[in-house]
Amino acid sequence: xxxxxxxxxxDLAIIGAGPAGMMAALRASECGARVVLLExxxxxxxxxxMTGKERCNITNDEADVRKFAGHYGKNGKFLLNALYHFGxxxxxxxFHINGVKxxxxxxxxxxxxxDKAKDVHGLFLRLIKESGVTLIANCGIKKIxxxxxxxxxxxxxxxxxxARNYLIxxxxxxxxxxxxxxxxxxxxxxxxxxxxxxxPALTPILVxxxxxxxxxxxxxxxxxxxxxxxxxxxxxxFGEALFTGFGMSGPVxxxxxxxxxxxxxxxxxxxxIDFKPALDFDMLDKRILRDLEAYKNKxxxxxxxxxxxxxxxxxxxxLTGIGPETKGHSITKEERKKLRALLKQxxxxxxxxxxxxKAIITTGGVSLKEVDPKTMRxxxxxxxxxxxxxxxxxxxxxxxxxxxxxSTGYLAGESAAGKxx
Numbered sequence: 001x002x003x004x005x006x007x008x009x010x011d012l013a014i015i016g017a018g019p020a021g022m023m024a025a026l027r028a029s030e031c032g033a034r035v036v037l038l039e040x041x042x043x044x045x046x047x048x049x050m051t052g053k054e055r056c057n058i059t060n061d062e063a064d065v066r067k068f069a070g071h072y073g074k075n076g077k078f079l080l081n082a083l084y085h086f087g088x089x090x091x092x093x094x095f096h097i098n099g100v101k102x103x104x105x106x107x108x109x110x111x112x113x114x115d116k117a118k119d120v121h122g123l124f125l126r127l128i129k130e131s132g133v134t135l136i137a138n139c140g141i142k143k144i145x146x147x148x149x150x151x152x153x154x155x156x157x158x159x160x161x162x163a164r165n166y167l168i169x170x171x172x173x174x175x176x177x178x179x180x181x182x183x184x185x186x187x188x189x190x191x192x193x194x195x196x197x198x199x200p201a202l203t204p205i206l207v208x209x210x211x212x213x214x215x216x217x218x219x220x221x222x223x224x225x226x227x228x229x230x231x232x233x234x235x236x237x238f239g240e241a242l243f244t245g246f247g248m249s250g251p252v253x254x255x256x257x258x259x260x261x262x263x264x265x266x267x268x269x270x271x272x273i274d275f276k277p278a279l280d281f282d283m284l285d286k287r288i289l290r291d292l293e294a295y296k297n298k299x300x301x302x303x304x305x306x307x308x309x310x311x312x313x314x315x316x317x318x319l320t321g322i323g324p325e326t327k328g329h330s331i332t333k334e335e336r337k338k339l340r341a342l343l344k345q346x347x348x349x350x351x352x353x354x355x356x357x358k359a360i361i362t363t364g365g366v367s368l369k370e371v372d373p374k375t376m377r378x379x380x381x382x383x384x385x386x387x388x389x390x391x392x393x394x395x396x397x398x399x400x401x402x403x404x405x406x407s408t409g410y411l412a413g414e415s416a417a418g419k420x421x
Contacts, residue, residue, distance in 0.1 A: 006159045010036045010134070012416045013154055013163035015141065016184065017044030020388025020405035021169035022124045024413030029131040031417035036134040036161060038154070040179050043137055044128065047171065047178040048121050051360075051402065052109075056117035059091050059406070060399035061108035068403075072395045078368045079393060082376070082407035085414075091406045098123055107251075109398050144187050149382050151191075165416040167376075167385040169409065172362025173198050174389075184390040185365065192380045194367040196392040200359030202401075203257045204249035207271070208349040211315055215243035218311045224277035225252050227260065228270045235259050238277065248348070255396040258363055261353050273346040275308065285340050292336070296329035303328050307343065316342050361401050365392040376412035387412040 012028045014021045017039035025037045037044070051057060062068040065083050069076035092102055092110065100123050101113040112119050128135055136156075143155040144166075154161040170184030185195045220241045227235040235256055242250035248271075263269045276284050288307070295303045301324040304313045317324050320338040322331065331339075356362070370379045371386055378384040387408040395401050 007153075008036065008134075008159055008161055010034045010161065010163040011418070012036070012165050012167060012413070013161045014038065014167045014169060014413075015144075015154070015187075016168065016170035016179075016388075016390075017135065017137075018169060018171050018180075018388060018405065019045060019048050019124075019402060020171075020409035020412075021167070022128060023406050023409030024167055024169060024385075024387050024416070025133045026124075026127055026131055027410045027413035028417040029133050031414055033417035034134075035131075035417075036136060036163070037128065038139050038141065038156075038161070039135065039137045040140060040183075041137065043125070044135065045121050045124055047175055047180060048124070049117050050175065050178065051117055052111060052399075054117045055111050055115045056120045057109050057111055057397075057399040057402065058095065058102060058120065059088050059110045059403045061104045061110055062088065068400075071400050072393060072404075075368055075393050076395075078371075078373045079404065079407065081373045082411045083403075086407050086410035088403065090410075091403065094406075095120070095123070098127065107398055141183075141187075144191070146191050146381060149380065151381060151383055163383075164418075165383045165385060167387060167412055167416055168366075168390055169387040169405075169412075170390050172365060172389040173356045174200065174203075174359040174362050176356060180362075180389070188366050188386070188390070191378075191384065193370050193378070196364040196367055198362045198364035199258075199261055200353055200356050201258045201261075201363035201394050202254040202360035202397055203358055204244055204354045205247045205253055205257065205260060205271075206351045206354060207247040208351045211318070212243060212247060212348070213245050214315055215311060216245040218243040218309060220250070220273070220275070220309075222277070223252070224274035225256070226272045226274070227256065227263065228272065229263050229267060234263055234269075241273070246354075247351070251397050254360065257353055257359075258394070260350060264350065264352065269350040271348045271350055273348070275312075275343050275346065281340060281344060284343060285336070288336055288340060292328040292331055296327065298328055299325045300328070300331070301325065316346075360397070361394050362389055363392075363394045365390050368392050375415035376408055377415060385412040385416045 011033035012035045014037045017037050025035050028035045069079050102110050103113050139156050145152045151166045168184045171180035173182040189195050224238050237252045239252040240250050241252045376385045388405045
């Protein structure tokens with residue numbers, strides 16, 4: 001077996017051909033390095049095809065670099081060097097120069113004009129081919145051989161890859177069907193790196209209430225969602241959300257999910273939806289009274305569409321105990337108070353987060369303390385670099401997580417190629 005083993009030599013060997021790995025390969029090749037890109041699946045960038053509901057939210061139009069970095073929480077400072085080196089402007093320019101025009105949508109989200117993730121994916125496949133990068137797909141890595149503080153080689157089934165430098169860009173553990181199964185954490189750990197426990201992030205939630213199934217597919221806009229634990233408010237966000245057959249999803253829920261996961265460790269978490277955040281309790285009460293008077297001879301099923309989405313009405317009436325055919329003039333003060341309370345504090349009990357299968361990204365990963373933010377080089381293994389989601393770096397929805405891949409991938413590829421940054 002060993003006698004038949006071929007040896008191939010490169011300047012840089014990249015493990016994982018997701019967005020960070022592909023960007024690193026392109027930049028390293030541009031800098032003159034001979035690059036091999038290793039991918040376990042049949043083709044690179046499968047997860048890229050799924051991003052932004054298959055529209056690919058490339059980045060976010062946030063011009064202030066420090067404000068942009070602030071969206072990643074306490075770990076955001078680590079990203080500053082990469083963002084200054086290859087940030088939002090450079091990312092947009094990269095796509096425009098290479099034929100993918102972009103557009104800005106609400107919340108600063110930037111998408112390809114075509115609304116097709118496959119156009120972004122296709123661009124990278126074309127550039128990888130044109131760059132002269134050696135792509136090896138369908139390859140399983142048997143071992144990364146290292147001695148002391150240097151990687152010596154990567155052993156595949158019938159080939160050993162030797163390189164001057166190596167880069168791990170294997171992603172996290174979210175959407176494992178795309179190839180993100182956490183192997184990068186295992187290899188980094190074997191070489192002495194600390195791995196901050198990976199957890200699902202930007203993930204939908206599961207709730208205890210069974211009737212939520214009746215609301216499946218209902219999209220909510222301009223709502224205020226609050227989290228409570230032990231009767232104390234822990235978080236509050238305004239925006240859009242979505243009911244699913246098992247709980248909730250949508251931008252607000254996804255962005256809160258990391259905090260929800262942290263809270264659930266200490267016990268139950270209650271969620272409340274304010275459907276009318278622009279109105280306080282008194283203003284809402286007057287609005288309900290006005291509608292009841294204006295439509296006093298109509299049934300509640302026909303009055304409430306003035307206040308709520310139709311799909312929500314049967315559930316709200318059931319929870320208040322008001323009969324759907326009850327006329328407006330028959331509503332008691334107590335029933336009106338219950339209705340007002342539900343419109344301002346619609347309660348759900350969070351059971352759990354959904355797992356890595358449904359999570360958009362992973363929180364946790366290779367500890368940032370052990371990676372040089374100026375180069376993305378390991379502080380433990382001299383010829384090892386990291387890029388993308390494998391790092392303990394995650395942000396909210398809106399293009400922030402793909403920007404991590406573009407920025408760290410570009411910087412890591414350039415640094416590993418030996419170019420002075």
